[in-house]
Amino acid sequence: MTQQVPSTEPELAGVRNFRDVGGLPTVDGRRVRHGVLFRSGHLAHATEEDAAFLASLDLHTIFDFRNAADQRLEGPDVDLPGVRNVNLPLSDPADGAEFWKMVRDGDLEQLRSILDGGKGAARMIASYRQIVTQRTAEHSRVLHALAEDSVPALMHCAAGKDRAGISVAVTLLALGVEREAIVADYLESNATHRRYKVRRSGSAETAYTPEVMELLNPLFDARVEYLEAAFASIEETWGGVDTYLAQGLGLSPASRERLRERLLD
Numbered sequence: 001m002t003q004q005v006p007s008t009e010p011e012l013a014g015v016r017n018f019r020d021v022g023g024l025p026t027v028d029g030r031r032v033r034h035g036v037l038f039r040s041g042h043l044a045h046a047t048e049e050d051a052a053f054l055a056s057l058d059l060h061t062i063f064d065f066r067n068a069a070d071q072r073l074e075g076p077d078v079d080l081p082g083v084r085n086v087n088l089p090l091s092d093p094a095d096g097a098e099f100w101k102m103v104r105d106g107d108l109e110q111l112r113s114i115l116d117g118g119k120g121a122a123r124m125i126a127s128y129r130q131i132v133t134q135r136t137a138e139h140s141r142v143l144h145a146l147a148e149d150s151v152p153a154l155m156h157c158a159a160g161k162d163r164a165g166i167s168v169a170v171t172l173l174a175l176g177v178e179r180e181a182i183v184a185d186y187l188e189s190n191a192t193h194r195r196y197k198v199r200r201s202g203s204a205e206t207a208y209t210p211e212v213m214e215l216l217n218p219l220f221d222a223r224v225e226y227l228e229a230a231f232a233s234i235e236e237t238w239g240g241v242d243t244y245l246a247q248g249l250g251l252s253p254a255s256r257e258r259l260r261e262r263l264l265d
Helices: 048-055 068-074 097-105 108-134 136-148 163-175 179-190 210-220 224-238 241-248 253-263
Strands: 037-040 061-064 084-087 153-156
Touching: 037 163, 097 108, 108 163, 108 210, 108 224, 136 153, 136 163, 136 241, 136 253, 153 163, 163 179, 163 224, 163 241, 163 253, 179 224, 224 241
Parallel strands: 037 153, 061 084, 061 153
Antiparallel strands: none
């Protein structure tokens, strides 16, 4: 596999997991253009300096994949003048509301009941499969927007790992990026400075014990098996990426070519 070209990554004080997806290699020898596709966690806590940096990217569109519950918890994105903000929730606020409340507020026994014995990882795998198979309209809208006029673009959810991770992966599949490079980019969300800051009720002595954090890790890790589950769902449901893009997302050959011309060198 051709190695990714490294790019300078800024240190943002209030935005986690920000990066330029540029440099990733395609199977036909091209690369994703720098400065056209970015990904991050939510922008609700961006500082003035963060906002100034984001404004300097000349973004056309921000795709926010959070649902209403996420936005109530974290707040709305910082306002960037002249940038279109498109909210496309990739999860239902009511789906798992009690689960995530327990993640934030539950005691050790409650966390064991919902996460122990591989239940946390199994939930993540099921979520990835569901987002791919049931959110085709949303992913179709993203790809068509990128193909037409919506670049440079930033994609984010809460942590910038799962919903944004899948959406970035779908975009990279449409561009023909090497599968290994897609996985490698996804796994960069595990870097300590990029990880989502878990917010739990209670004191640090009880809310963030080693056992609690061990139970929570499957929810906040980027794991190969999660993304591979999404890829497997594409194969099982549509028989392959090309059919998924054409039939599942309604992306015509002409639109796919426009997408490649906008985002690839």
